[in-house]
Amino acid sequence: MKQSKMVCVIGLGYIGLPTAALLANRGYNVHGVDIVQSTVDTINRGEIHIVEPELDTFVQAAVKSGKLKADLKPTEADVFIIAVPTPFHEGYVPNIDYVVSATEAIAPYVKEENIIILESTSPVGTTDKVEEVLKKEGVDTSKLYVAHCPERVLPGYIMRELVENDRIVGGITIEATKAAAAFYKTFVCGEVLETDAKTAEMAKLTENSFRDTNIAFANELSILCDKFNIDVWELIALANRHPRVNILQPGAGVGGHCIAVDPWFIVHAGGKDAKMIRTAREVNTYKTEWVIEKIKNAALKFENQNGRKAKVACMGLAFKPDIDDLRESPALYITRRLIADGLNVLAVEPNIKSYKEFEIIEYNEAIEKADIVTFLVAHKQFKALDIETDLDFCGIQNKKGKNV
Ligand SMILES: NC(=O)c1ccc[n+]([C@@H]2O[C@H](COP(=O)([O-])OP(=O)(O)OC[C@H]3O[C@@H](n4cnc5c(N)ncnc54)[C@H](O)[C@@H]3O)[C@@H](O)[C@H]2O)c1
Known part of the structure; x- marks a missing residue:
């Protein structure tokens, strides 16, 4: 994959922002999306709203070079990465509302051959749900590559671990697994391990x-x-x-x-x-x-x-x-x-x-x-x-x- 391609990262928190900044420093054009105006404004000034070693340097360089822009709305892209919260409701019932609304938000911008990656830690079956939501929003998902790639970085070491950790990639089809894995191989030096979406979801929970x-x-x-x-x-x-x-x-x-x-x-x-x-x-x-x-x-x-x-x-x-x-x-x-x-x-x-x-x-x-x-x-x-x-x-x- 050519790194001049556009990546749209949804959710600019502890996972999304370091990922967006890293990709921008690796030559991708990155459009970061968050629903919080102050987060968007802070990032567009080249500053950060969370504490994480080295992140400030990455964000500053990415914004200065014009490779990273933050916005309240998504844009058309080659790769979409969803990194929104997945907390639980009352009674420890998983809450995937943020994933659903992030998927609805990207639906109007998704087109053929796009790779859609869910990075949020998710209950088994959520990646299938992402495809379901896109379908419901009128997207033809037959030519999309929808996959899950759980994040397992350690806060405090995120910038290093984003690159060095092994990654598990599981698509809802074999083609989706291959496409998403090829994307991670452009910036990860750990091993990129391929499986299916449900196993990838369960691996992180395990x-x-x-x-x-x-x-x-x-x-x-x-x-x-x-x-x-x-x-x-x-x-x-x-x-x-x-x-x-x-x-x-x-x-x-x-x-x-x-x-x-x-x-x-x-x-x-x-x-x-x-x-x-x-x-x-x-x-x-x-x-x-x-x-x-x-x-x-x-x-x-x-x-x-x-x-x-x-x-x-x-x-x-x-x-x-x-x-x-x-x-x-x-x-x-x-x-x-x-x-x-x-x-x-x-x-x-x-x-x-x-x-x-x-x-x-x-x-x-x-x-x-x-x-x-x-x-x-x-x-x-x-x-x-x-x-x-x-x-x-x-x-x-x-x-x-x-x-x-
Ligand atoms: N923080 C970690 O160390 C870590 C490690 C591994 C996995 N994860 C997983 O990664 C996911 C994200 O975690 P995080 O720590 O980055 O959360 P976070 O709360 O730091 O960031 C999430 C961001 O998403 C934004 N957001 C929420 N809904 C949105 C929407 N619809 N569109 C755009 N932006 C939206 C929020 O405003 C927030 O800035 C979670 O599933 C978490 O379990 C986190």
């Missing part, structure tokens, strides 16, 4: 369910170790010396748009046959509630001992270290719940300047003022702190490092 299940094991261990008065970090380090054991690290729960969400897509479709995947989700959700209870008990104990309410520092709000992404974040959930339950909270998030619901303060100030410091996210700033104790990330300690 990857995240695998991670969720393994994290659930570590989280359950942390709760059990607390009960048995065993240091879980030491326990895991020792158990991992077994040549075939590799236990992950526990945390305050599981967050983000992927691991905390995608397993539900399997559970929703799999029903009672998705026992382990459902249980892992439940364990990880329970871990967050468990942390809340621990902090509340510590605060109560402090109040009983000192005759005044404890100031509790919540260190970190993001869903994982060193990013600003708050989606499905257990740390944010914990902070909100503590505030709602009347605790005196000092909220800290070094990657965010302000937050709509409560004040965010500097971490040094929070530690200085707090009676109880809770490390909810292992941000690099916190790991570098010179505190005379072993920092028990996601554990609960008072300022002198004594467990409370």
